[in-house]
Structures are given as structure tokens and as C-alpha cells.
Amino acid sequence: xxxxxxxxxxxxxxxxxxxxxxxxxxxxxxxxxxxxxxxxxxxxxxxxxxxxxxxxxxxxxxxxxxxxxxxxxxxxxxxxxxxxxxxxxxxxxxxxxxxxxxxxxxx
Amino acid sequence: xxxxxxxxxxxxxxxxxxxxxxxxxxxxxxxxxxxxxxxxxxxxxxxxxxxxxxxxxxxxxxxxxxxxxxxxxxxxxxxxxxxxxxxxxxxxxxxxxxxxxxxxxxxxxxxxxxxxxxxx
Numbered sequence: 001x002x003x004x005x006x007x008x009x010x011x012x013x014x015x016x017x018x019x020x021x022x023x024x025x026x027x028x029x030x031x032x033x034x035x036x037x038x039x040x041x042x043x044x045x046x047x048x049x050x051x052x053x054x055x056x057x058x059x060x061x062x063x064x065x066x067x068x069x070x071x072x073x074x075x076x077x078x079x080x081x082x083x084x085x086x087x088x089x090x091x092x093x094x095x096x097x098x099x100x101x102x103x104x105x106x107x
Numbered sequence: 108x109x110x111x112x113x114x115x116x117x118x119x120x121x122x123x124x125x126x127x128x129x130x131x132x133x134x135x136x137x138x139x140x141x142x143x144x145x146x147x148x149x150x151x152x153x154x155x156x157x158x159x160x161x162x163x164x165x166x167x168x169x170x171x172x173x174x175x176x177x178x179x180x181x182x183x184x185x186x187x188x189x190x191x192x193x194x195x196x197x198x199x200x201x202x203x204x205x206x207x208x209x210x211x212x213x214x215x216x217x218x219x220x221x222x223x224x225x226x227x
Contacts, residue, residue: 034213036152043202043217044144044152055215087152091213095168096154 002026002090006099012107019075021102023088028068032092035064035073038101039084047086048073078104109133109216111203116221119193129186129203129218136184140206142214143177143188145199155201156188159209170196190223198225 003026013019023033031051036044046055048064051071061076075082083106088099115127129141143155156167156177165177176189186203200222204214 032211038152043219045217046213046215049213049215050211055213089152089154089213091211094157094166098152098154101151 001095002029002093002097004088004090004097004099006086006088006102008102009100010103010105012105013078014107015078015080017078017107019078019082019104021073021086021088021104023066023071023073023099025069025071025090029090029092031067032090033064033066033071034089034091035062036087036089037082037084038087044087075104111205111216111218113201113203113218113221116201116223118224118226120227121194121225123193124189124191125193125223127188127190127201127203127221127223129188131184131186131205134205134216136179137181138207140209140212141177141179141186142204142206143186144202144204144214144217145197146202146220147196147199150199153199157206157209158186164209193223193225195225198223 005024007022033051035048037047038044047058052064063074065072085101085103087101110132112130119125142157158165158177174192178187200220202220204217206212
């Protein structure tokens with residue numbers, strides 16, 4: 001199975017900060033990487049797919065980059081609604097696998 | 108609007124069975140691959156199973172092989188997950204999600220989840 005590793009596990013930031021979350025795959029997944037946002041007690045929401053394509057309804061302050069095994073999610077200016085947990089997920093090979101999550105909380 | 112609504116969760120004893128349902132609305136259900144994803148309490152997300160749009164192909168994660176069966180009824184716009192020989196490690200919120208295709212499409216719409224607890 002492909003292992004997905006996110007860093008950091010927790011990130012403390014302030015409104016307006018630029019935030020970056022990293023995701024590494026244990027083998028190449030080409031461009032088949034998605035990012036999801038999850039708030040407590042809620043279902044995950046698709047933010048980014050195919051590394052850098054914005055999901056429906058996702059704000060433009062979210063962007064993704066990378067290829068192969070190294071990927072990044074960037075929030076250009078953190079907003080109050082962005083405090084949540086973020087997961088990367090590969091959909092190149094079954095079984096699909098997720099990173100362990102990065103919790104973004106208020107500094 | 109596009110919606111997925113799970114049901115069927117509850118408290119079940121170890122070794123027993125449970126069937127989850129996921130009712131779809133607002134889109135052409137038969138055009139989509141459907142997935143189940145679970146999240147144990149306080150833990151991350153784990154992909155569990157998928158079924159192709161025509162119902163002919165299924166994949167599931169090794170930890171549920173031989174115990175969980177995914178199926179769909181396109182006449183009812185409903186996805187199912189039949190779970191048997193449940194263990195405490197299966198306790199989780201179970202989400203259904205859709206994807207536009209079998210390969211290289213992400214899960215773009217998720218349900219709100221249904222909770223399964225396994226306890227004697």
C-alpha cells in the first residue's frame with residue numbers, strides 16, 4: 001500500500017497568515033492527489049484534486065502544488081473558517097490511502 | 108441539491124452483523140462510482156470499499172476482506188455496506204462518497220456519516 005505522510009501534524013497560526021502543509025507519498029502517485037478539509041463532527045470536503053485543481057466551492061486562497069511524491073497545500077491568507085483538519089489522499093492506486101491529517105488551530 | 112444520506116449505524120456486539128445504507132439524490136446515481144470511507148474515534152480517514160457504476164467491480168481494503176460486502180441498488184438510488192464478524196476495530200463513523208469514475212477521480216461529494224459502535 002502507498003503510505004501518505006503529512007507534516008506537520010499540528011500547526012498553530014493566526015488569521016492572515018500564509019500556511020503550508022506538506023504531504024509525501026511512499027512511491028510516485030503522478031498527479032493523483034487530493035486535499036480534504038474536515039471540521040469537527042462534519043464530513044470531509046474536497047478542496048483540491050489532481051494536485052492543483054480547485055474543488056467546487058473551494059475558495060481561491062487554497063492552492064496545491066507538487067508531483068510524483070512531494071506535494072503541498074497552501075492557504076494564502078488564513079481565514080477564521082479555515083481552522084480545521086486537512087488530509088491529503090492518493091487516488092493513483094488501490095487501496096486509496098490518506099495522510100494522518102494536519103490540524104490547523106488558532107495561535 | 109446533490110445529497111448523500113447514510114443510515115443504519117448503531118451499537119452492535121462483537122461478531123455480529125450490520126448493514127449500512129446510503130441514499131443518493133440530486134444526481135444520476137447510476138453514473139457514479141461509490142465509496143465507503145470510515146473514521147475511528149479521534150483518528151484519521153480510512154478508505155474501505157468501492158463499487159463501480161455498473162456494479163460489476165468491487166474493491167475493498169484488506170482489513171475488511173471477506174467480512175464486508177459493498178453493493179448498490181440503482182433502482183432505489185442506494186448504496187449498501189453489509190458488515191459481518193464485526194470487531195471493536197470496526198467502530199467508526201462510516202461515510203459514503205461518490206466519484207465520477209473508477210480511476211483517477213476523487214471523492215467529490217460525501218454524506219454526513221453514520222456511527223457504528225462495537226461493544227459487548
